[in-house]
Amino acid sequence: MSLSAMVVWKYRIDTLPEGAVTGKYHPVMEALLVARGYGDEQSREHFLFPNFDRDIHSPFLFLEMNRVVNRIGEAKKKDETIGVFGDFDADGVTSSVIIREALTALGISVEVYIPEKLNEGHGFNTLAVDFFESKGIKLVLTLDCGMTNHEAISEAKRRGIATIVVDHHHVPEVFPEAYAIINPKIATETYPFRELCGAGTSFKVAQALYERYLPAEKDQLKWILDVVAIGTVADVMPLVGENRVLVKYGLMVLSKTRRVGLEEMFSVGNIKIDENNKPDAHTIGFQIAPRINAASRMAHAMLAHNLLMEKDRAHARVLALELDAFNIERQKISTTITDEVRAIAREKYSGRKFIFALNEKFPFGIIGLVAGRIAGEFHKPTCVLTRGETESRGSFRSIPELNIIEIIEQCGSLLKKFGGHAQAAGMTIENKK
DSSP: OOHHHHOOOOOOOOOOOOOOOSSSSSSSHHHHHHTTOOOOOHHHHHSSOHHHHHHOOOOOTTTHHHHHHHHHHHHHHHHOOOOEEEEEEHHHHHHHHHHHHHHHTTOOEEEEOOOOHHHHOOOOOHHHHHHHHHTTTEEEOOOEETTTHHHHHHHHHHHEEEEEEEEOOOOOOHHHHHOOEEETTTTOOSOOOOOHHHHHHHHHHHHHHHHHHHHGGGGGGGGHHHHHHHHHHHHTOOHHHHHHHHHHHHHHHHHOOOHHHHHHHHHHOOOOTTBOOOHHHHIIIIIIIIHHHHHHSSOHHHHHHEEEHOOOOOHHHEEEEEHHHHHHHHHHHHHEEEEEHHHHHHHTTTSSOOEEEEEETTTTTTTTHHHHHHHHHSSOOOEEEEEEESSSEEEEOOTTTTHHHHHHHHHHHSSSEEESSSEEEEEEEEEEE
């Protein structure tokens, strides 16, 4: 007989704050809820039973949301085409799908530009400005990026192109010259939830557009929540507050998605998702998001964007097969590179607090994934760089105890460009530096 079977366990509840023990839940759960900051009944209700109608905030709590919605409405009246620039990772790709679908619902023509990861890297750039100018576009939304892209945004302004930055990344001391900025991390922002990702922030813009221009159809907006959930989980956002609501309902939509692209992805990848096989956050994080990210890592993110937007099942099948092949190739390459960096970490950095690996043979599309694995395995901040002819580009992954973007910002004058989060960031540096 095991010791646990012989012992009568007693749970200490005398150490919990007064009123925290309600008897409504198991004592262990009540203790955990208190430890996570949910000591009162209302906060517990919101955490355990998120409700879309009750818990989703008004998008107009963002300081500049009215300005954004008015400018888009002006574009609609003038029959302007609006440019959408999305980052190339799963959060950026899903953000571009969300805004494209919302603008299309308003009857607005859209041109989407997602940068090529290897040659362009993260962030809004002058190549994109050239593209949008060639299309006669006067308004561009940058999604999941833009906060640190001062040069490109200023150049766009000089050419008569207004930019609306929809981002959630690190906020610099000096803002770009954008027409408007929607970013929950801005210190003076009045929006009550700070942890939205690019897809979540893009959803707030879509929500505002529907409330202003399509109020009778706003319930249809919930069908976009499948990609909102994908972006939120893929970007490893905390599943609390509004994120918890978006992911809960997004998973419900995912189980009965109307996207033939996702259905074909599930079929090709043998991912069991339907109304009888409900997905969870793990399904997104380990089966769906890696496939979406494989597009930019191995080819171009527009492949994933087009798959999510595709209406024709036969073409969706072709795209899904292509994406699945890239994902398999990505798995093989990332395993090889991870083994190489692991060996470097053990040989050179066993006694150090930071791991650094540089090689011209490291595929740029893979280094972020590798850095994340090594940082997790060794519990040390890790930087993996791909060395080019004149410049090197790197991905940082950190540990909870260290805000990596604050460290990088201190070296900002040495870098060509940089951006990211507390736990994940990227940068470009000239080799001569």
